[in-house]
Amino acid sequence: MATHAELLAVERAQLIKQLALNNGFSFCGISKANFLTEEAPRLETWLRKGMHGEMNYMENHFDMRLDPRLLVPGAKSVVSFLFNYYPDPKYEVLPGALKVSKYAWGEDYHFVVKDKLKLLMQQLTEHVGAVEGRAFVDSAPVLDKAWAKRGGLGWVGKNANLINKKQGSFFFIAELIIDLELQPDGPVTDHCGTCRACIDACPTEAIVEPYVVDGSKCISYFTIELKKELPHEWSSRMDDWLFGCDVCQDVCPWNRFSRAHNEPRFAPREQLLNMSSGEWKDLSEEVFIQIASRSPLKRKGLEGIRRNARLLGDSAIGGK
Helix, strand or coil, X not given: CCCHHHHHHHHHHHHHHXXXXXXXXXXXXXXXXXXXXXHHHHHHHHHHCCCCCCCHHHHCCHHXXXXXXXHCCCCCEEEEEEEECCCCCCCCCCCCCCEECHHHXXXXXXXXXXXXXXXXXXXXXXXXXCCCEEEECCCCCCCHHHHHHXXXXXXXXXXXXXXXXXXXXXXXXEEEEECCXXXXXXXXXXXXXXXXXXXXXXXXXXXXXXXXXXXHHCXXXXXXXXXXXXXXXXXXXXXXXXXXXXXXXXXXXXXXXCCCXXXXXXXXXXXXXXXXXXXXXXXXXXXXXXXXXXXXXXXXXXXXXXXXXXXXXXXXXXXX
């Protein structure tokens, strides 16, 4: 017979999942806050091989990345959330335009999702009393895909993205790490099978083997993270991507189940979808402020965006 504490853990888990749906999250899963034993050697090997490139921050807080109790003292549960950003198919990148990853078409997800997590945390405390913990949206040393996998929200595919069987992979992942005992969910099985679509489609061959992505070869890394000039030998393989890359997700068969989001703050800034390399290269500060305000593009900065456009304009593929 279940104890009072066990029943309370089940009840509170159900409450959080309902609050998640009420606040626009597509899925919610729960894990016990403990050490990520399986991920530790994988992360160590990935770092040792230099697959993080210039992302030196990935070397920091190694133990904290693997144990949320070091990040949030007293933590008992990790609650993972998926927030859909797949745009309405009516929005398309026009022929001749440089491409911006779908996640960056609207307002920066850090603002949008964090606001929703803060509201959810407030609602949770109204129901259960004081809750100690923190909200995370890709902004701290948290292995979000590992926790989402543990919470049963999907499996980590051959392209290293979390894939949900019902709706694919076009999701932002967020967490609440809190001191409440909650009924955990179990992981789901891998459904990539023998598919190699993402591996074969990657323009830079960054997926060096199934489930392993060399971040230092990824187009998203080149166009967002890399500070120095991109070596010329890579420029012709950029596939017209100005900021980020969606290739490995676009070709994934599971994304045929993707559904358009209904978040107004993610509404596309349509100017992003139809600008040629010449327009991006000559981008004025005034126009940049208009299209990049509270947008992920702001992170790269005006000169960084111009640099990417010049690179594509000078390449065999990107010339317009």
